[in-house]
Amino acid sequence: MTFDPETTTFLIAGPVRIHPRVLRAMSMSSLNHRGDYFHGIVAEIRELMPVLFGAKGHQLILSGSGTAGLEAMYSSLVPKDRRTLVLSNGNFGERTDQIVRRYSSQVTTVTAPWGQPLARDAAEQELEKGDVGAVCVVHNETSVGLANELAQLAPSVRKSGALFLVDGISAVAGIPVDIDGWGIDALVAGSQKGLAAPAGLALVHLSDRAVAALHPGSFYLDLAAHLKSLEKNDTPWTPAVPLFLALREALVILREEGLVHRLERTHRLAEAARGAVDALGLSLFPERRHASDTVTAVRNPDGMGDAELRKALEREYNVLVQGGQGALTGKIFRIGHMGIADWPDLLVTFAALERILGKAGRLPAPGMALRAVVDRMP
Numbered sequence: 001m002t003f004d005p006e007t008t009t010f011l012i013a014g015p016v017r018i019h020p021r022v023l024r025a026m027s028m029s030s031l032n033h034r035g036d037y038f039h040g041i042v043a044e045i046r047e048l049m050p051v052l053f054g055a056k057g058h059q060l061i062l063s064g065s066g067t068a069g070l071e072a073m074y075s076s077l078v079p080k081d082r083r084t085l086v087l088s089n090g091n092f093g094e095r096t097d098q099i100v101r102r103y104s105s106q107v108t109t110v111t112a113p114w115g116q117p118l119a120r121d122a123a124e125q126e127l128e129k130g131d132v133g134a135v136c137v138v139h140n141e142t143s144v145g146l147a148n149e150l151a152q153l154a155p156s157v158r159k160s161g162a163l164f165l166v167d168g169i170s171a172v173a174g175i176p177v178d179i180d181g182w183g184i185d186a187l188v189a190g191s192q193k194g195l196a197a198p199a200g201l202a203l204v205h206l207s208d209r210a211v212a213a214l215h216p217g218s219f220y221l222d223l224a225a226h227l228k229s230l231e232k233n234d235t236p237w238t239p240a241v242p243l244f245l246a247l248r249e250a251l252v253i254l255r256e257e258g259l260v261h262r263l264e265r266t267h268r269l270a271e272a273a274r275g276a277v278d279a280l281g282l283s284l285f286p287e288r289r290h291a292s293d294t295v296t297a298v299r300n301p302d303g304m305g306d307a308e309l310r311k312a313l314e315r316e317y318n319v320l321v322q323g324g325q326g327a328l329t330g331k332i333f334r335i336g337h338m339g340i341a342d343w344p345d346l347l348v349t350f351a352a353l354e355r356i357l358g359k360a361g362r363l364p365a366p367g368m369a370l371r372a373v374v375d376r377m378p
């Protein structure tokens with residue numbers, strides 16, 4: 001079987017597979033982005049956005065990938081005259097640190113090794129020292145398949161009075177994010193993850209407190225300018241019109257499924273993936289109780305690198321999963337199971353993994369990975 005991008009079993013950690021309805025929605029000739037028709041689409045998107053975030057608030061659409069949303073959030077909200085605390089335990093935590101340092105010279109970074117939970121005690125000690133104006137954290141560390149426990153961190157952030165700024169790019173519509181309960185002030189989602197729209201848009205939720213704290217940072221990504229335009233269903237600059245059309249359809253599909261059901265289905269797929277990994281005799285990269293429901297990160301078996309495993313999946317079975325990043329390249333592989341990923345995707349992927357490991361004489365018990373998936377199907 002040769003790799004075919006149109007028919008592949010597509011389980012990278014985002015972008016995710018896109019529903020044909022969303023693809024069709026994008027196929028339209030150019031629209032006047034200052035005209036009534038497009039403004040009507042923006043109005044519909046605004047009405048639908050609480051379906052994605054599970055909360056109401058000030059919600060914006062930015063043309064640009066998830067990182068554009070992060071840059072918008074940090075450049076507009078990281079205080080100039082107080083300390084900012086960054087918590088990091090993976091590649092995207094390190095990216096947070098890099099972005100925040102472009103906009104503040106008073107950054108304290110509390111790191112934990114990649115794949116370990118956040119260093120919460122150290123973070124709380126920093127908060128107790130005082131003068132922290134913002135706390136920045138990645139909810140779901142896609143690079144290591146780990147969900148950070150924001151529910152546990154939230155009370156100390158709230159007590160400190162700092163703004164709570166969250167990268168929710170691979171969390172939103174994949175794992176529960178309690179915006180109001182945890183007191184999140186700004187949250188960034190990416191169109192290409194749990195929402196299952198094409199890559200290229202960032203969705204941003206802001207609390208009242210965050211709106212009051214906005215200050216000019218980046219020109220293109222000035223959140224105050226975007227908010228002002230959005231009141232008239234407009235955007236300050238030319239938006240990525242086809243992606244807005246796709247976004248509207250992906251939001252309608254999410255509303256049809258319901259956020260709660262999408263989260264439950266994603267959790268169930270994740271449980272199945274973890275059960276199948278066990279049955280293959282492989283181990284998860286993060287500690288199991290911190291394993292993410294949107295991305296399962298698995299250690300490669302000894303002696304089997306990307307060429308023998310991930311590339312073999314692609315070459316021989318037309319299955320795409322993702323490799324590790326940075327120092328984890330060739331050491332782990334990651335299976336994304338968010339958005340509209342579903343049971344057939346897992347069945348094909350684990351059947352192929354059984355075959356590859358079986359041929360290498362490394363499969364403990366044939367059929368058991370598939371059994372683990374089947375047993376968790378509804």
Ligand code: PLP
Nearest residue numbers: 065066067092140142169170190
């Ligand atoms: N943050 C997290 C947690 C991510 O998973 C990603 C992408 O995978 C990003 C940031 C960067 O987003 P983008 O590549 O859409 O700019």
